[in-house]
Amino acid sequence: MTELPSVPQESFVFRSFFPNPRLFFGSAIIWTAVAMVIWFTIGSAIEPYLSLGPWLGQPVVDGAPPPFFDTHKVWLYQYVLAAGYLFCVPWFFLGDNRRWYWWSVVGTVTIIEVVYFNVQVDAWLNDWYGDFYDLIQTALGAPNTISLDSFLGKIGTVAAVLAVNIFVLVINAFLNAHYLLRWRRAMSFYYMANWQSVRTIEGASQRIQEDTQNFSSIVESLGLNIVSSLMTLIVFLPILWGLSDHITSLPWIGNVPQGSLVWLALFSAIAGTFLFAVVGIKLPGLNFANQRVEAAFRKELVFGEDDAGRAQPVTVRELFKNVQRNYFRIYFHYTYFNVARYAFINASQFFPYLAMGPAVVTGAITLGIFQQILSAFSQVSDSFRFLMNSWTTIINLISIYQRLRGFEKQIPESGRVDANDYDDPRYMDTGTVAPAMAPVVAPE
Template identity: 50%
Template sequence: MFQSFFPHPKLFFLSFAFWSLACVVGWYLVAQDIGVHLSLASLFGVDFPAALMEGADEAAQAAFQSAQSTALNAWLYQYMAVCYLIFVGVWVAYGGQKWAKWSVVGSALIVFITWFQVQVSVMLNEWYGTFYDLIQKALAEPNSILLTDYYAQLSTVAVIIMVAITVSVLSNFFISHYVFRWRTAMTRYYTSKWDQVRHIEGASQRIQEDTMRFASIVEGLGVSLLRSVMTLIAFLPILWGLSGYVKELPLIGEVPQALVFTAIIWSIFGTVLLALAGIKLPGLEFNNQRVEAAYRKELVYGEDHVDRATPISLNELFDNVRKNYFRLYANYLYFNVVRYGYLNVGQFVPLIVLAPSIIAGAFTLGVMQRVLNAFNQVENSFQYLINSWTTIVELLSIYKRLKAFEAVIDNSPLASIDQTNV
């Protein structure tokens, strides 16, 4: 599943994790401070500003912060480019895998796009704060702002949205090709071993359908995991800073960093709850594929052989399909009760947490919007397993089906579920 597409999969993913961690730590400990000496953005007129004089007014401080942020962002892109080139260059040169250009370079590009989309979310979060502060001023003091000021502020988000849309469209186009290349690699590998795996139940379906679904789901879950981690890296410091506006929690009282504390506790609670509620689903999904494959196989035989696909045998096979589906429906019934109950209650958690601060008038409407957005971003990142659980269940069933191929190819015993009759 992985070896056919990635060079030395275990080492590749492990090195990616360690290299990513090293680059992130290196940025915060060393790299961001030496940008003033190494950044090439000065060639394009983007320079780090000179230090402010003591006692500078607010306008000068705001201008300094803006110039500093722009120069630092330009240096960050250069730093990331170097990190990417080192990692990709080493694996393309020494990986020794014919699909390396797609698996290594393509994976690096997907990681960068994911990071960029998170940065767009950060920009939108800042924009919401400014925009809702403007609305609060307009509502509190009628005619205090001009209509042109309102539309001017509203139009600034258009650039952010246009960039986000363009990147998302191009990203989806590239990922479609990436997934199909992965499917191609798996298909060629399994078909080269066809004589060994052809006796596996539903072998043709596993090669024709499961390879595509596996590549697509793993890519989707991988990107979601990366986005969750990157969102945490980007928004957790923001939520940490905004927690200064929230001094206490309802019924609990004063809690340091109350917003971060609530997001973590609520997410852990939901993850454990849904894991317990859905513990039986992977096995039922796997059995579902098996009984469907057996029923479909008998129908195919019946097209060419008059003694196959008799009503009695078809009814028996379809009974197996029906029984498994009904078990699946029953399990999803209580799983969805827990899942949708948790998610619907969760959307009101930040409003409950903010209640004492709202009553005390501790912040503006703009700050409140930033808090709600940052809280939701951090909460959703912590809820990766909750949001992806049904997809993970589907992936586990596909993985078990393809793992039977791996077992036969490696001359290992089949899993017990593949040794039992349907």
């Protein structure tokens, strides 16, 4: 068996799957920043030399929203794909964890690329809905001025884009499922490689079986939500800023010459996040404590399966009282947290309607612009409110991470074993492998 060097390491939850996690994620942020600088500075200058738009792009019709694959958009998608996968190349040679390269590096980039594609679909739909609702308003206000073919043509266009998007999302969901299972396997075998050091820790089996699964799932979901929120802001902020030209005055605030809707979305996000942080400050600790009392209760029941002297009614009653006591505390604190949460979420739905009130009653905007503002405001405000919307999930993640880090601290630095020696059959010491168990097959 190969022993790891006795130096501080990143948490196993990341090191087991990603190559040099600190360097990997740090370089990813730097690479993204560099790619964005290149795009916004010389992207248009190099487009004529590298873009496939002239061959793959669709023509732009004056007065109509641009097609999803117009010439410039093809260059944008081409650039994003190239930037993403070029980042993967060095890690094939530099990474210290090549076993999971295709999933941890290429898989991560692929999933992020799909998120970006989906954000672009949302941006295109925002323009499409604006044009479509203006068409409906014209048709309702002046009968027979819009032909049925024009109406059906609009629907046919969006149906084609959504069909492609649905196909991509289904494939991505399939990849996500495999991605999470690979990450869970990597974590599980990192811990199992050091099982002799941790097997006596309370709840050791739960940490490996349950927490690794939950951690990979939550981190992947939150990570994608962060990326999606940032991408949404990059795409939709200019859209909402431009639409704010139609709303230059806000009720109870007065004149806001520029970016009124953007400032409103930002203010509501800051207020909501601060509110949730204050009312939910006790929840991470309670969730962490809950896992400890649940683990103690479960452990006694497991011992009782093999030892008639364990899991006696008196002992079980006391253990369950600890579980019940902690749940009562959680219920109490979640009660006022949910009051603040649901009150703010429901109230914030009406912010854009209140902002557009003066423009609506004076007829200063069309139905299409009204719909565009609602959609763009929702996208931007949800992105700004990422922390607020994800607070309960973040609470759960913090408690899981605390448990796994506490679990890892029980493994002596000098005796840590590399997971590859445990998980990879090429390096396994067959003399220490337990006899294979018959596979458990789910009933059909």
